[in-house]
Amino acid sequence: MNPERLFVTGIGTDVGKTLIAAILTEALGADYWKPVQAGLTPTTDSATVRQLVTNPACQFHPEAYRLQLPASPHTAAAAENKLIRPADFTLPQTDNHLIVEGAGGLLVPLAPGFLIVDLIAQLGLATVVVSRNYLGSINHTLLTLEALRQRGLAVRGLIFNGEPNPSTEDFITQHTGVPLLPRILPEATVNAAAVSRYAPAFRAAFGL
Ligand SMILES: Nc1ncnc2c1ncn2[C@@H]1O[C@H](COP(=O)(O)OP(=O)(O)OP(=O)(O)O)[C@@H](O)[C@H]1O
Ligand SMILES: C[C@H](N)[C@H](N)CCCCCC(=O)O
Numbered sequence: 001m002n003p004e005r006l007f008v009t010g011i012g013t014d015v016g017k018t019l020i021a022a023i024l025t026e027a028l029g030a031d032y033w034k035p036v037q038a039g040l041t042p043t044t045d046s047a048t049v050r051q052l053v054t055n056p057a058c059q060f061h062p063e064a065y066r067l068q069l070p071a072s073p074h075t076a077a078a079a080e081n082k083l084i085r086p087a088d089f090t091l092p093q094t095d096n097h098l099i100v101e102g103a104g105g106l107l108v109p110l111a112p113g114f115l116i117v118d119l120i121a122q123l124g125l126a127t128v129v130v131s132r133n134y135l136g137s138i139n140h141t142l143l144t145l146e147a148l149r150q151r152g153l154a155v156r157g158l159i160f161n162g163e164p165n166p167s168t169e170d171f172i173t174q175h176t177g178v179p180l181l182p183r184i185l186p187e188a189t190v191n192a193a194a195v196s197r198y199a200p201a202f203r204a205a206f207g208l
């Protein structure tokens with residue numbers, strides 16, 4: 001069976017990509033890679049996923065760029081007199097399933113003329129899109145899905161995270177025809193137990 005190689009993107013920053021990357025990593029027993037980490041304190045996304053995952057099959061690959069400033073990666077890089085180079089991004093060597101987490105949303109800049117969406121295309125990965133409900137999230141979700149469609153990039157599934165909103169979710173689903181993966185509810189505590197609870201539904205969704 002071909003391993004799943006998925007890029008977790010979202011409709012913006014703070015929508016739950018790291019939580020969902022942890023759930024996918026746990027569910028598939030996958031490797032995890034965050035190519036660009038902007039902001040190192042209080043913690044990194046890779047360290048967070050490490051804490052949330054208990055499946056011993058999971059391996060963690062080092063970031064290509066670790067930048068101090070919690071800002072857009074192009075800004076965080078400039079603050080350290082660095083320029084992010086597309087050639088520095090090559091997929092980690094593994095035969096395992098691989099979950100890759102972006103930074104912010106799809107059109108976040110890494111360098112002049114090089115956005116997160118260009119990185120997805122360069123790596124040749126299918127996407128998982130995370131949407132979180134807030135007023136304005138319909139527009140952000142449709143724009144994200146349209147940008148992927150225009151570039152011919154595959155969507156393995158859309159995940160609604162947080163407080164459900166049936167009217168919003170039904171419109172997005174019907175308008176785009178995008179496949180859905182299991183939804184994530186608001187969790188009182190984001191911890192390994194919560195991640196483990198969602199893993200079986202995701203294993204089933206991936207036919208595992
Ligand atoms: N379903 C949920 N229930 C409770 N808290 C959540 C849920 N989803 C996300 N959070 C919390 O919301 C915050 C932002 O989530 P997360 O860090 O996963 O966002 P992100 O999309 O990965 O952001 P970034 O662009 O910085 O990588 C975190 O504190 C996370 O624990
Ligand atoms: C610092 C933050 N948590 C993310 N790592 C980067 C978010 C970049 C957003 C840029 C933008 O869309 O304006």
Ligand SMILES: [Mg+2]
Nearest residue numbers: 017018045101
């Ligand atoms: Mg994250």
